[in-house]
Amino acid sequence: MGRRNRHNEPKSGGNRQAKIAARAAEREELSVDPRPFVGFAGECDMVAMREFVPSATGRLTTVADGRDVTIATVLPGAIAGLVRDEELGGEAFVGLQVQVHGPDVAADLAYAVEWATRAGHGETLSAAHPDASTPALGDVVVADAPLEIEVHNDFSWWVAESVEVRPEIEQAIRNANEVMMPSARVSAEGIEAAWWVDAGEKAHIRWVRPEDEEALFEALARVHSAGALDLGEGSRFAGSFRTHGLLVPVFDLDPEMHHQEWADGLKALDARLVEALANEAPLTSEERSSRDGLRARQVTLR
Known part of the structure; x- marks a missing residue:
């Protein structure tokens, strides 16, 4: 019997299947709206809560029955949702910073909110699994309802008041608190x-802005070229990052100053940016140089 020619043997389909799956995932990601929360009154804060705010909650109102669902930065175990026991108020929660997520953040959230409106007391949702039947987020949640945010200094809100906390839950809260950096939303x-x-x-200060990315970037370049891209004494523009289709300028600050002391500086810079956004003239050579320098310091989260 002749020797088998290994070159003619069928190759394993593992690599091919992996490449097909990767291309399919890439196509799915490209089909997703780069601004998942566009059209929502709280878009910028929802992006912040999704990406970097440690501990905060807000209220979403459902379209179907006007029921409130609490949206949170992160839930215990980074799960997608939970409903408290009836004797503890039965409050429904959905999380933004989750352990398991798909390419479409809005679809994940829509799935979790729908689940929360149907789930029984005491149930949890480990991960969202949206599919073609999952409605758009705007069909599940009232988009133009203001997002009233409560910022928390720790994660004690994970447990309802007057509840005796089990040791393992107490330890989880302690662990979360230890890695949390003090944060606040500047009110102005x-x-x-x-x-x-x-x-x-x-x-x-990380400032999520709602404008078109390119238009805002040019406005930042104009203000930077004029030497006015800061929040006042004790502040310095550190760079920017892109996330969920929005640009987020970042400023280094004097840590001795209270967060609300930057309110006036934010309002003054906002006025300069609005003026720059309205300027339709081509960028000057100095402004183009500023733009190139700013772009070199830009990063993309997702």
């Missing part, structure tokens, strides 16, 4: 989604 008229964080040696 006309300013949204400006989030302060104390990172130790420095403090920062």
Whole structure:
């Protein structure tokens, strides 16, 4: 019997299947709206809560019955949703920072909200699994309802008041608290989604802006070229990052100053940016140079 020619043997389909799966995942990601929360009154804050705010909650109102569902930065175990026992109020929660997620953040959230409206008391949802039958987020949640956010100093809100906490839950809360950096949302008229964080040696403000990315980037370049891209004394523009179709300028700050002391600086810079956004003239050579320098310091989260 002749020797088998190994070159003619069928190759394993593992690599081929993996490549097909990777291409399918890439196509699915490209088909997703880069701004998952566009059209929502709280878009910028929802992006902040999804990406970097440690502990905060808000209320979403469902379209079907006007029921409130609490949206949270993260739930215990980074699960997608939970409903408290009836004797503890029966409050429904959905999480944004989850352990398991798909390419479409809005679809994941829509699935979790729908689940929360149907789930029984005491149930949990480990992960969202949206499919073609999952409605759009705007069909599940009232888009133009203001998102009233409560910022928490720790994760004790994971447990309802007057509940005796089990040792393992108490330890989980303690662990979460230990890695949490103090954060706050700066409150100022006309300013949204400006989030302060104390990172130790420095403090920062990460400011999620709603404008078109390219238009805002040019406005930042114009203001930077004029030497006015800061929040006042004790602040410095550190760079920017892109996430969920939005641009987030970041500022290094004097850590000794209270977060609300930056409110006036935010309003002043906002006015300069609005003016720059309205400027339709081509960028000058100095402004183009500023733009190139700013772009070199830009990163993309997702």
